[in-house]
Amino acid sequence: MNVNIRERDGVTILDIQGKIIGSDSLDLKRIIDEQIASSAEGEAKLLLNLAKVPMMDSSGLGVVVAAYTSVQRKKGRIGLLNLGKSINSLIVMAKLITIFERYNSEDEAIAAMNK
Amino acid sequence: MNVNIRERDGVTILDIQGKIIGSDSLDLKRIIDEQIASSAEGEAKLLLNLAKVPMMDSSGLGVVVAAYTSVQRKKGRIGLLNLGKSINSLIVMAKLITIFERYNSEDEAIAAMNK
Amino acid sequence: MPEEFVIKLELPSEMQLIYVLDSVVAEIVKEMQFEEDAAEQVNLAVIEAGTNAIRHGNKNNLHKRAYFEFHVSNECLTIVVRDEGEGFDPDDVADPLDPENLLSTGGRGIFLIRVSMDEVTFSDHGRKLTMVKYK
Amino acid sequence: MPEEFVIKLELPSEMQLIYVLDSVVAEIVKEMQFEEDAAEQVNLAVIEAGTNAIRHGNKNNLHKRAYFEFHVSNECLTIVVRDEGEGFDPDDVADPLDPENLLSTGGRGIFLIRVSMDEVTFSDHGRKLTMVKYK
Ligand SMILES: Nc1ncnc2c1ncn2[C@@H]1O[C@H](COP(=O)(O)OP(=O)(O)O)[C@@H](O)[C@H]1O
Numbered sequence: 001m002n003v004n005i006r007e008r009d010g011v012t013i014l015d016i017q018g019k020i021i022g023s024d025s026l027d028l029k030r031i032i033d034e035q036i037a038s039s040a041e042g043e044a045k046l047l048l049n050l051a052k053v054p055m056m057d058s059s060g061l062g063v064v065v066a067a068y069t070s071v072q073r074k075k076g077r078i079g080l081l082n083l084g085k086s087i088n089s090l091i092v093m094a095k096l097i098t099i100f101e102r103y104n105s106e107d108e109a110i111a112a113m114n115k
Numbered sequence: 116m117n118v119n120i121r122e123r124d125g126v127t128i129l130d131i132q133g134k135i136i137g138s139d140s141l142d143l144k145r146i147i148d149e150q151i152a153s154s155a156e157g158e159a160k161l162l163l164n165l166a167k168v169p170m171m172d173s174s175g176l177g178v179v180v181a182a183y184t185s186v187q188r189k190k191g192r193i194g195l196l197n198l199g200k201s202i203n204s205l206i207v208m209a210k211l212i213t214i215f216e217r218y219n220s221e222d223e224a225i226a227a228m229n230k
Numbered sequence: 231m232p233e234e235f236v237i238k239l240e241l242p243s244e245m246q247l248i249y250v251l252d253s254v255v256a257e258i259v260k261e262m263q264f265e266e267d268a269a270e271q272v273n274l275a276v277i278e279a280g281t282n283a284i285r286h287g288n289k290n291n292l293h294k295r296a297y298f299e300f301h302v303s304n305e306c307l308t309i310v311v312r313d314e315g316e317g318f319d320p321d322d323v324a325d326p327l328d329p330e331n332l333l334s335t336g337g338r339g340i341f342l343i344r345v346s347m348d349e350v351t352f353s354d355h356g357r358k359l360t361m362v363k364y365k
Numbered sequence: 366m367p368e369e370f371v372i373k374l375e376l377p378s379e380m381q382l383i384y385v386l387d388s389v390v391a392e393i394v395k396e397m398q399f400e401e402d403a404a405e406q407v408n409l410a411v412i413e414a415g416t417n418a419i420r421h422g423n424k425n426n427l428h429k430r431a432y433f434e435f436h437v438s439n440e441c442l443t444i445v446v447r448d449e450g451e452g453f454d455p456d457d458v459a460d461p462l463d464p465e466n467l468l469s470t471g472g473r474g475i476f477l478i479r480v481s482m483d484e485v486t487f488s489d490h491g492r493k494l495t496m497v498k499y500k
């Protein structure tokens with residue numbers, strides 16, 4: 001798993017590449033935690049671009065849930081961009097589909113998260 | 116391993132994709148033998164495009180040697196196109212580097228094989 | 231492919247080696263020509279089972295090993311995962327779909343195994359997991 | 366990565382399974398961060414050894430198995446390949462670089478193993494091959 005971080009219109013976009021399995025989730029958690037910690041109250045806007053993530057296991061999903069909770073606590077927002085079929089069904093199975101903001105285009109995501 | 120077969124200016128080009136290891140060599144041998152069998156004396160011109168072959172084992176190399184011998188017998192020609200570093204060094208190690216015609220461009224190969 | 235055979239893999243308890251397991255499963259489901267959805271479900275279940283064996287069973291102790299068997303037949307793939315830990319009671323695991331657990335950061339592994347595979351059986355006090363996926 | 370550990374793989378003698386072996390080796394050399402050339406040499410040697418074990422040793426008999434051990438340490442990768450065949454005399458193999466063998470269609474496997482790896486030892490009458498690659 002590789003993560004590239006960029007900013008766009010006040011939103012921090014994490015472009016993740018590769019499966020998120022095993023110990024990858026610890027690495028991802030560290031990166032996300034840093035981003036949240038360095039944002040001021042109400043400013044944490046995180047967009048996880050999963051276009052190049054073919055698969056995620058339950059620990060990966062746990063990291064996304066943890067990120068959701070931390071961001072909520074800081075009155076920020078977190079969005080999931082470009083979910084593939086398998087990660088989408090993972091989220092459906094875990095009954096988290098109504099919890100996460102999901103987007104299929106970056107422009108749309110940025111616009112929505114800045115509203 | 117996948118093989119796509121096309122014709123260009125009297126040369127049969129085999130675009131091979133994927134490693135040639137294990138039982139792949141039997142499949143490749145069957146395909147090459149068919150091509151040679153269906154060519155008339157002096158007309159068998161075979162170009163193996165290895166651009167998308169990251170690796171070949173000794174049985175794969177054996178198939179290429181067998182193809183060389185059959186083609187010679189039919190007064191035809193065989194060329195190797197776009198050898199990667201690892202297959203090139205395989206051929207060097209096997210002391211076959213002076214035996215095979217090698218090309219780095221399809222145009223060049225076609226021109227040379229039609230001379 | 232022949233009638234029925236077994237592939238075995240044995241890993242020391244190091245989470246970074248989960249990628250070795252992942253690649254073996256990927257090749258087997260490809261070779262068996264599982265459909266894409268089923269292939270992904272098998273892949274997920276094996277990763278969850280391997281992770282549990284290494285983390286919870288063997289507690290990342292490099293001297294303890296995780297054992298994987300892949301029984302390939304024409305109709306199905308049967309996977310056996312064993313660890314060398316203290317075992318646990320698989321029936322005593324919290325339901326991750328219970329509203330109070332929905333936002334929990336863990337506890338979804340066994341649930342995902344159960345929904346991904348067609349048959350799931352724990353034995354030897356949870357140290358042995360047998361799971362089947364039909365084609 | 367930890368100091369030293371062993372990964373084991375066991376395959377029935379079916380040539381199509383060479384891709385399982387291939388994927389395991391690929392993950393191990395990646396994890397060990399071998400340089401590209403060395404990684405390719407290890408990959409080639411293992412494929413040749415696995416092919417020989419399955420084809421020549423076990424004669425594609427599905428009830429006979431090929432055993433692979435990958436001993437990973439900080440300095441090197443040691444690979445042990447065993448088969449359940451009748452064995453052979455590795456010193457009695459024709460030299461593929463001999464001019465009269467140059468255009469032979471086979472007989473290059475053991476030669477390629479020897480040039481690709483740093484240490485190559487046959488034992489148990491050729492049924493066991495131990496090979497080492499340093500980083
Ligand atoms: N192989 C195992 N050995 C011992 N305990 C296990 C094993 N597998 C699972 N468990 C226990 O079951 C619990 C639930 O596992 P799981 O559903 O995979 O979620 P998670 O791994 O996120 O905790 C684990 O937290 C652990 O206590």
Ligand SMILES: Nc1ncnc2c1ncn2[C@@H]1O[C@H](COP(=O)(O)OP(=O)(O)O)[C@@H](O)[C@H]1O
Pocket residue numbers: 173413417418421422423448450451452453458470471472473474475476491492
């Ligand atoms: N594991 C093995 N068991 C029995 N015989 C073997 C084994 N490995 C190699 N041999 C013998 O050594 C010969 C040379 O092997 P090799 O150099 O790999 O070339 P090839 O496999 O193309 O014949 C084989 O033809 C076979 O007779």
